[in-house]
Every structure is written in structure tokens, then in C-alpha cells.
Amino acid sequence: MAETYALWKSMMLNGEHITFWQSFFVKFYQAFIEKDRWSQYLEGVGTTLMVTAMALAIGVVLGVIVAIIRTAHDQRRPGSGSFISRFVLGIANFICKVYVTIIRGTPMMVQMLIMGLVIFKSSRDFTTIGALTLGINSGAYVAEIIRGGLMSLDPGQAEASRSLGLNYIDTMWFVVIPQAFKAILPSLGNEFIILLKDTSLITVIGGKELLHAAQGIYTRTYEQMLPLIGIAVIYLILVMVFSWLQGILERRLRQSDRR
Amino acid sequence: MIDVKNLSKSFGNHLVLDDISEHIYPGEKVVVIGPSGSGKSTFLRCLNLMEIPTAGTITFDGAQITDPKVNIDLMRRKMGMVFQHFNLFPNMTIRKNITLAPVRTKLMSKEEANDVATQLLRRVGLEEKADAYPSQLSGGQKQRIAIVRALAMNPKLMLFDEPTSALDPEMVGEVLAVMKELASEGMTMVVVTHEMGFAREVGNRVLFMDEGKIVEQAAPDILFNNPQHPRLQEFLSKVL
Ligand SMILES: Nc1ncnc2c1ncn2[C@@H]1O[C@H](COP(=O)(O)OP(=O)(O)OP(=O)(O)O)[C@@H](O)[C@H]1O
Numbered sequence: 001m002a003e004t005y006a007l008w009k010s011m012m013l014n015g016e017h018i019t020f021w022q023s024f025f026v027k028f029y030q031a032f033i034e035k036d037r038w039s040q041y042l043e044g045v046g047t048t049l050m051v052t053a054m055a056l057a058i059g060v061v062l063g064v065i066v067a068i069i070r071t072a073h074d075q076r077r078p079g080s081g082s083f084i085s086r087f088v089l090g091i092a093n094f095i096c097k098v099y100v101t102i103i104r105g106t107p108m109m110v111q112m113l114i115m116g117l118v119i120f121k122s123s124r125d126f127t128t129i130g131a132l133t134l135g136i137n138s139g140a141y142v143a144e145i146i147r148g149g150l151m152s153l154d155p156g157q158a159e160a161s162r163s164l165g166l167n168y169i170d171t172m173w174f175v176v177i178p179q180a181f182k183a184i185l186p187s188l189g190n191e192f193i194i195l196l197k198d199t200s201l202i203t204v205i206g207g208k209e210l211l212h213a214a215q216g217i218y219t220r221t222y223e224q225m226l227p228l229i230g231i232a233v234i235y236l237i238l239v240m241v242f243s244w245l246q247g248i249l250e251r252r253l254r255q256s257d258r259r
Numbered sequence: 260m261i262d263v264k265n266l267s268k269s270f271g272n273h274l275v276l277d278d279i280s281e282h283i284y285p286g287e288k289v290v291v292i293g294p295s296g297s298g299k300s301t302f303l304r305c306l307n308l309m310e311i312p313t314a315g316t317i318t319f320d321g322a323q324i325t326d327p328k329v330n331i332d333l334m335r336r337k338m339g340m341v342f343q344h345f346n347l348f349p350n351m352t353i354r355k356n357i358t359l360a361p362v363r364t365k366l367m368s369k370e371e372a373n374d375v376a377t378q379l380l381r382r383v384g385l386e387e388k389a390d391a392y393p394s395q396l397s398g399g400q401k402q403r404i405a406i407v408r409a410l411a412m413n414p415k416l417m418l419f420d421e422p423t424s425a426l427d428p429e430m431v432g433e434v435l436a437v438m439k440e441l442a443s444e445g446m447t448m449v450v451v452t453h454e455m456g457f458a459r460e461v462g463n464r465v466l467f468m469d470e471g472k473i474v475e476q477a478a479p480d481i482l483f484n485n486p487q488h489p490r491l492q493e494f495l496s497k498v499l
């Protein structure tokens with residue numbers, strides 16, 4: 001195969017006539033096979049998945065914390081609690097609101113550049129900074145998703161549970177969270193997909209994920225089409241696999257809706 | 260059983276319960292009636308502290324439950340509550356709905372709770388629904404399950420807030436039948452309802468509430484046949 005490639009490539013360079021398929025083969029070979037380039041894509045996929053996982057973990061932790069503070073603040077009974085606890089909750093709620101407002105109000109790309117080129121100017125660990133930025137960004141959206149899920153739940157559910165003598169934690173764990181989780185699963189899945197694709201943005205600060213691999217290759221071969229289409233297909237496959245898994249989970253959770 | 264002293268409740272500056280004092284004796288069936296917005300639900304919900312009273316004290320089973328130091332979860336285990344909209348947990352089977360609280364509060368082992376659930380379900384004729392989910396049941400069936408769920412905790416007192424108001428008329432009877440049976444077994448009950456027939460038949464005492472006060476109370480035949488207060492006369496002329 002390598003010989004065929006070398007032959008057809010020299011024919012192409014000499015301006016000899018070759019068929020469309022021959023030139024496609026040359027470009028394909030260049031983009032994916034020559035110098036074991038496929039391994040660079042593979043590494044890129046690995047980084048992409050790792051960054052997504054890190055960002056997701058950060059995003060979910062931040063999102064849960066912010067959502068709990070925001071709902072605790074909004075659902076607090078007027079006039080309950082000591083002055084100190086009201087004051088602390090008020091401050092925490094204010095910080096959460098500012099966080100969500102800033103993150104939702106500025107472009108992801110700008111946040112990425114600010115983190116990479118301003119705040120962590122001296123660090124060279126671009127991939128980690130990228131994951132951190134994505135996680136902080138995602139946290140704001142996850143928080144709003146969770147908050148929406150908790151608020152959409154009929155308050156009668158928690159009341160019924162408390163009226164039976166179950167405490168706050170059991171009520172959250174057995175009654176509120178399972179129902180809220182089921183309600184927000186589609187939006188959470190959507191957020192995950194956005195996150196997976198947004199990992200491509202970390203290339204602007206030098207993070208080495210899938211898009212970075214494609215860029216590295218086409219700056220050498222001067223042939224952009226196949227590397228870019230190639231990674232587009234890879235992103236698409238990742239997203240489709242994930243959507244499929246999500247579908248299975250949703251179907252399992254829908255069990256209790258059957259009539 | 261439960262003693263209410265000078266109970267007041269406001270939402271913001273809207274006074275909903277105005278200095279209510281009342282005593283409910285063991286085994287008594289108290290029916291609460293009154294126009295919409297008069298504070299019936301709020302009164303009932305204060306009894307198990309679903310609403311925190313603004314002023315006054317409530318003593319239940321020897322403990323002053325309005326004292327912030329009292330563990331309200333322990334108190335609520337002895338009081339069952341049935342809601343207008345059933346509030347069954349849709350993510351659990353009927354059996355799980357019934358056994359969750361007794362098992363989690365360590366009142367019973369899992370096996371005991373399962374046995375209790377089976378017995379109670381048999382009593383209300385819904386044994387075969389144990390493994391169904393709430394969405395598969397009719398309204399009347401859901402409310403019977405909700406009653407059973409509360410009974411599984413062996414409560415000393417049952418609170419009902421308009422348990423039949425959300426039901427289609429043909430399902431009201433089956434729920435009232437369960438409540439009547441419960442009454443005949445000696446359960447202490449406080450029932451907010453618009454079912455005057457039930458009040459007459461089952462109630463020992465009827466409280467008429469208006470604008471946050473209990474303006475009149477008596478045994479049902481006296482209250483219905485010989486109402487004194489003009490507001491009660493007006494109310495009865497509308498509902499009877
Ligand atoms: N959580 C709340 N916040 C503010 N106001 C409330 C709240 N709950 C009840 N209220 C108000 O308190 C008043 C009494 O309400 P309550 O539900 O006790 O009346 P009710 O007698 O049960 O009426 P109904 O027959 O319609 O159920 C109403 O004016 C209602 O708007």
C-alpha cells in the first residue's frame with residue numbers, strides 16, 4: 001500500500017493525469033496512515049474524552065452546590081432561621097447568582113482565552129486549564145438545569161414524605177432526587193453533548209485534543225479536507241454512541257410511567 | 260390527644276389562623292368545615308407542623324411539638340396525613356410507597372413492613388396492585404393507597420385534608436368507606452371535608468371555620484339542624 005501511495009503521489013506531483021479515486025487515496029493515506037498519523041487522532045480522542053470527563057465532574061459538582069444554595073435560598077420560609085444563617089445564605093446566593101450571570105453572559109471562547117492567556121498565563125498545562133474552564137462553564141448551566149428540575153417537582157411529594165416522619169435527607173434521597181433526576185436527564189444529556197463538542201475550543205489556548213491533532217496534520221500536508229471531515233465524523237460517532245446510551249437509561253427510568 | 264393553645268398563623272401580614280384553642284380527645288372524629296380560604300387546610304397542616312405556627316403551642320401525645328428542640332420527625336411518625344391530591348410517590352411501586360417510611364425509620368424490618376403492606380392492601384381490596392405503579396391506578400385507588408401508606412406507620416392520629424375533593428363522583432364512596440371503617444376501629448381523626456353526609460354519619464364533633472377562627476362547633480346533628488351563627492347558616496344553605 002505504501003508503494004502504491006508513493007507511486008501515485010509522485011505521479012500527482014509530476015502533474016500526470018490520475019483518477020479522482022487515485023488522488024482521494026493519496027490524500028486519505030496522507031491524512032490518516034502515513035507516519036502512523038491515525039495514532040494522533042486516537043490520542044486526540046483520548047484527550048477529548050478525558051477533558052469531557054474532567055469538565056463534567058467539575059460541572060456537576062459545581063452545579064449541584066450552586067443549585068442547592070439557590071433553591072435553599074428561594075424556598076426558605078420567610079422569617080425562619082437565625083440572622084447569621086440568613087446572612088450567610090444570602091451572601092452565598094449572591095455569589096452563585098453572579099457566577100451564573102457571568103458565565104451565561106459571556107462567550108465560551110472568550111472565557112477560554114481569559115483563563116489560558118490571562119489568569120493562568122504562566123502555566124503550560126493547557127489541557128487541564130481547558131478542562132477547568134469547561135467545567136466552570138458547564139457548572140453554571142448544570143446548576144440551572146438542576147434548579148429547574150427541583151422547582152418543577154410538586155412540593156406535595158416532599159410534604160407527603162415528611163408527613164410520614166421521613167427526615168430531610170431520606171426525603172431528598174428517595175423521593176425528590178430520583179424524580180428530579182428523571183425530569184432533567186434529557187437536558188443533562190444535552191449539556192453533556194455540548195460539553196463534548198466544546199472541548200474543541202481548548203485548542204485556542206494550546207490544549208491537545210482531537211481538533212488539535214487534525215490541525216497539526218493539515219499544517220504539514222496542506223490538505224485540510226480529510227483531517228477535518230475525519231474528526232467531524234469522530235465527534236459525530238462519539239455523540240451518537242452517547243445519545244444511544246442516554247436513550248437506554250431514559251427508557252429504564254420511564255418504567256414507572258407505564259399504564 | 261392533641262391540644263392547641265392560642266394558635267395563630269400568618270403568611271406575610273395575612274393572618275390566616277387567628278388565636279385558635281382546641282382540644283381533640285383520643286378516639287374522637289372531628290370534622291372541619293368552612294368556606295374556601297377560611298384556613299381549614301392551614302389549621303390541619305399546623306397540627307403536624309407542615310406549617311410552622313406564628314404563635315401558640317401544640318401539644319401532642321404529651322410533648323409540646325411547637326418547641327423547636329423537639330424532633331418533629333419522631334412526632335410525625337405518630338400522625339398520618341392524607342392529601343387532596345394523594346401525593347403517592349410515582350417513582351415507586353405501591354408496595355415501596357407503603358414500606359418506605361416504616362423501613363427507613365426503623366419501625367419495622369423489611370419483611371415485617373412487607374407483611375403489614377400486604378395485610379393493609381388486602382383490607383382495602385387492592386392486594387393485587389402491590390407491584391403496580393401509582394400511574395396505573397384510578398384516583399379512588401390512589402387515595403385508598405395513600406390512606407394505607409399513612410396507616411403503615413401505626414399512627415395514633417390521622418389527618419385528612421379534603422381526601423375526596425379531587426375524585427370523580429363515582430370514586431368518592433370507596434374512599435369514604437375506608438375512612439368509615441377506620442373510624443369504627445377507634446382511630447382518632449381530624450377530617451377537612453365538604454362531604455356533609457360523612458360529617459353527619461361519622462363525626463363526633465363538627466368545627467365550622469370562618470376567617471381563621473372556629474366560629475361554631477357542636478355535634479353534627481345539632482350543628483346541621485340548628486345552626487346559630489349567621490355565617491354558618493349562610494354556608495349550610497349553600498352546601499346542603
Ligand atoms: N403557603 C402559603 N403562602 C401564602 N398564603 C397562603 C399559603 N397557604 C395558604 N395561604 C392563604 O391562607 C388562606 C387560607 O388557606 P387555606 O388553604 O388554609 O384555606 P382552606 O380553608 O383550606 O380553603 P380551601 O377550602 O380552598 O382548601 C388563603 O387565603 C390562602 O391564600
Ligand SMILES: [Mg+2]
Pocket residue numbers: 299300301420421
Ligand atoms: Mg384547603
